[in-house]
Each structure stands twice: as structure tokens, then as C-alpha cells.
Amino acid sequence: MINKQIWHEKLHCHLGQYFLIDKILYQKKNKYHDIKIFDNLVMGKIMTIDDIVQTTEKDEFIYHEMLSHVPIFSHGFIKDVLIIGGGDGGILREICKHKSINSITMVEIDINIINLCKKYFPNHSNNAYEDARLQLIIDDGLNFVKNTNKKFDLIISDSTDPVGSGESLFFPDFYLNCKKNLKKNGIFVAQNGISFFQINEIISTYKNLKKYFHDTTFYQATIPTYYGGAMMFAWGSDNIKLRLITLEQLISRIKKTKLIFNYYNPQIHISSFALPQYIINTLDKS
Incomplete structure (x- = not known):
């Protein structure tokens, strides 16, 4: 063990996490990203971008299920979906499970991410890139939303952290x-x-979303890979009733789809919008 290479995450300045590298599978820097993919005994294959963990084989299902199914079942009638980012294919996989969805547009800035994940993380997409409903566009996410005329029921921003090429996906624009x-x-x-x-x-994010949406908040999930506690997901809509769906409504909607999940369920959905008081206090002052 002492002879194995150690990879340190650099997201936080004064503390963080490390992984022992059992085998480096890929390592290269292009004009968008510095990408590394390696094996780890506990988490399986891990992909990092710009020295920040992006996804692992072991716990990716938590992130992808929560970012996909919470808005889909809250709405109840999603037909057209836009995914910004998400090149690993996990969000796309979960979206494709919903047969009632008519069209899926996915905008990824780096085709290399898609190709790498098809090779090293095939279970993330699980052949979802072959779905006939998908229109894949290689473009900058901000550029796409500025210029498209298409309308969507759901937009999912599955971006990297707000650094480098992902920074623009956190701008007010x-x-x-x-x-x-x-x-x-x-x-x-x-x-x-x-x-x-x-x-x-x-x-x-809260200040910027409040400018454009009547109902702005966050929901959360605990994902082991992302060090430091609960991961937050931003939520914006003009219809507060969508977020306040009842447990009975959720159970009914989920039952009709006959879908099976590894993390998501109706109770998790409802409780995920219950935020810790320190966040509520902070947002109230914003």
C-alpha cells in the first residue's frame, strides 16, 4: 500500500480527501479539461477533472437519480428535456427510463468526455446515447441556451464546479x-x-435564480464521493405547487412508471427539500 500513488483532491484549500490509485487508466489535458481516470479498490473507476472528483462507479447512482427524478416526478408531465453537460451519461440514462418523454437534447462542450466515459464508464450511460429521442450537440452550454429557440419542460445543468469551462454555467446570464x-x-x-x-x-446561485424564478430553493442528497457533507441541487420554477407535491401524489406517479431505483424514493424526494437551519438562515439574509 505504501508504494501506491496517492491522489489528492484540490477543491478545498485547507482540507480534503485522497484516494489510493490502483491503476491509472487515462491522463491527459486538453483545451477544456485536465482529465484523469483511475481505479480505486473502494470506489471503482474514478474520473477527475481539473483535480476535482467528478464521478465514481460506486456511488454515481445517487447523484444521477436525484438530479433527474426529483424534477420529473414533481412536474408529472415532462415531455421535452434539456441536459447541459452530463457527458458521463448518467443523467441521460435516468432520463431515458421515462418512456413518456418525447425529446432529449444534450449539450456537452467536450466530446472527449463522452467518448472516455463510454469506454471507461459504460454503465453510466448504459447505451442511452443510442436512444432515438436524443439530440446530442457539442457546444458551450451558455452559447446554446442563448441561441436556441426550442422550449423545454425541464432543464438540468449537470456541470463541473464553477471553475474553468464550467464557470459560465453559474453566471446570471x-x-x-x-x-x-x-x-x-x-x-x-x-x-x-x-x-x-x-x-x-x-x-x-440563490440570488441569481431569485431574479428569474418565483420559487427558488435547494434540495439535497448525501453522496460519499463529494467530500464535506450533503450535496446541494438548485431548484427554480414559477410554480411552487410542483415542489409541494404530496407523498400520495408521488407514490401514485412512481407506481405508474414501474421504475426501480437504488436511492430515490417518494420519502427521500419529500425530505430532500428540508434544509438545515444554517442554510435557511443564510438564504434569509441573502
Whole structure:
């Protein structure tokens, strides 16, 4: 063990996590990302971008199920979906499980991410890239939402952290254009980091989303890979009733789909919107 290479995450300045590398599978820097993929005995294959963990084989299902199914079942009538980012294919896989969805548009800036994940993380997408409903577009997410005329029931921003090529997906201009591209009763969701260590990002997102959505909040899930506590997902909609769906309504909607999940369930859905008081206090002051 002492002879194995150790990889340190560099997201937080004064503390963090490390992984023992059993085998490096891929390592290369391109104009968008510095990518590394390696094997770890506990978490399986791990992909890092710009020295920040992006996904692992072991616990990816938590992230992808929560970012997908919470808005889909809250809405109840999703037909057209836009995914920004998500090149590993996990969000796409979960979206494709819903046969009632008509169209899926996915915008990824780096085709290399998609190709690498098809090779090293095939279970993430599970052949979802072959779904006939998918339109895959290689473009910058902000550029796409500025220029498209298409409207969506759901927009999911599955971005990296707000550094490098992912930074623009946290700008007010991005949220404004996402709002413009949503249909009536549409929902916007996005990953928003670990609240305990990235509270300034939570505040920034909250302030910006409040400018464009009547109902702005966050929901959460605990994902072992993302060090520091609960991961936050931003939520924006103009219809508060979508977020306040009852447990009975959720159970009924989920039962009709006959889908089986590894993390998501109706009780998790409802409770995920219950935020710790320190976050509520912080948002109240924003």
C-alpha cells in the first residue's frame, strides 16, 4: 500500500480527501479539461477533472437519480428535456427510463468526455446515447441556451464546479436564458456543490435564480464521493405547487412508471427539500 500513488483532491484549500490509485487508466489535458481516470479498490473507476472528483462507479447512482427524478416526478408531465453537460451519461440514462418523454437534447462542450466515459464508464450511460429521442450537440452550454429557440419542460445543468469551462454555467446570464427556454410550469435544476464548504456558491446561485424564478430553493442528497457533507441541487420554477407535491401524489406517479431505483424514493424526494437551519438562515439574509 505504501508504494501506491496517492491522489489528492484540490477543491478545498485547507482540507480534503485522497484516494489510493490502483491503476491509472487515462491522463491527459486538453483545451477544456485536465482529465484523469483511475481505479480505486473502494470506489471503482474514478474520473477527475481539473483535480476535482467528478464521478465514481460506486456511488454515481445517487447523484444521477436525484438530479433527474426529483424534477420529473414533481412536474408529472415532462415531455421535452434539456441536459447541459452530463457527458458521463448518467443523467441521460435516468432520463431515458421515462418512456413518456418525447425529446432529449444534450449539450456537452467536450466530446472527449463522452467518448472516455463510454469506454471507461459504460454503465453510466448504459447505451442511452443510442436512444432515438436524443439530440446530442457539442457546444458551450451558455452559447446554446442563448441561441436556441426550442422550449423545454425541464432543464438540468449537470456541470463541473464553477471553475474553468464550467464557470459560465453559474453566471446570471445562463440562468436568465434557461428561464427564457422553459415552457410554462418548467423546472430548472443544477448541481450546486457541498453547502458546508461552498456556501458562497449557494448564496450566489440563490440570488441569481431569485431574479428569474418565483420559487427558488435547494434540495439535497448525501453522496460519499463529494467530500464535506450533503450535496446541494438548485431548484427554480414559477410554480411552487410542483415542489409541494404530496407523498400520495408521488407514490401514485412512481407506481405508474414501474421504475426501480437504488436511492430515490417518494420519502427521500419529500425530505430532500428540508434544509438545515444554517442554510435557511443564510438564504434569509441573502
